Amino acid sequence: MSTIYHIVQFEDGSAYLMFDVCNWRCSYCIRNVSGWCTSLPEATIKTLNRIEHKYINIDELLKILKENGVKLAFLGGGEPTQDPELKGIMRLLKENGIDSWLITNGELLDEEIFQLSKGITFSIKAIDEAKHIKLTGRSNRRVLNNYQRFGNDEKVVAETVYYPNIIGCEEVQKIAEFVHSVNPRARFRIDPAVQLRDKSGLKDCVEKIRLIHENTYYFDFAGKSKPPKLLYPKI
Ligand code: SF4
Secondary structure, eight states, X not given: OOSEEEEEXXXXXXXXXXXXXXXXXXXXXXXXXXXXXXTSOHHHHHHHTTSOOOOOOHHHHHHHHHHTTOOEEEEEESOGXXXXXXXXXXXXXXXXXXXXXXXXXXXXXXXXXXXXXXXXXEEOOOSSHHHHHHHHSSOSHHHHHHHHHHXXXXXXXXXXXXXXXXXXXXXXXXXXXXXXXXXXXXXXEEEEOTTOSOOHHHHHHHHHXXXXXXXXXXXXXXXXXXXXXXXXXXX
């Protein structure tokens, strides 16, 4: 049994699998806003809010992904690397022609998980250790060591969350300098915190960061994406 409790499928056919584990305590974590995919229609989320998280068994997981023609699965949540079943799930997906794209804080990333991943979104929350501990409850030493170990591979996308007063553009700049020192060509994505209402500073910040690290980008989802399809749980 894994800790996967929620699956949605996007317009391009890829799926997002949410794991119900993480012992970090990031104040801006999306899980503090909703345990369900926030892109689902409001009415669906309201219905889901009335039910408890129920972990899917592996056979059912595979059946659902196959029935819906999924070829790429994003593994997020939550922190998938904290699920003891992760490697087994990734192996099983691979054997069945489904690629895994891991979304991780990087602390527990290891060689086997790295090899099993088609791609990795590697989130670096802060460079300043005191800030990192304040934000997440954890030191960032293993995270930074792991980024130095794996970040030079083109399948790794560096990411951070922009949330002024907690992680503002100055800290993002330090992260960009670190990413650049490991791999000057790395893709570096800046996401606004889900709680951030006024996103006007984000674009300016991205422009500044591009002077340090050219391959920096952000997504502007406003009004563009269709809600995903709910695959699990069934309601
Ligand atoms: S590491 Fe990720 S899942 Fe865990 S608390 Fe932080 S943002 Fe949330």
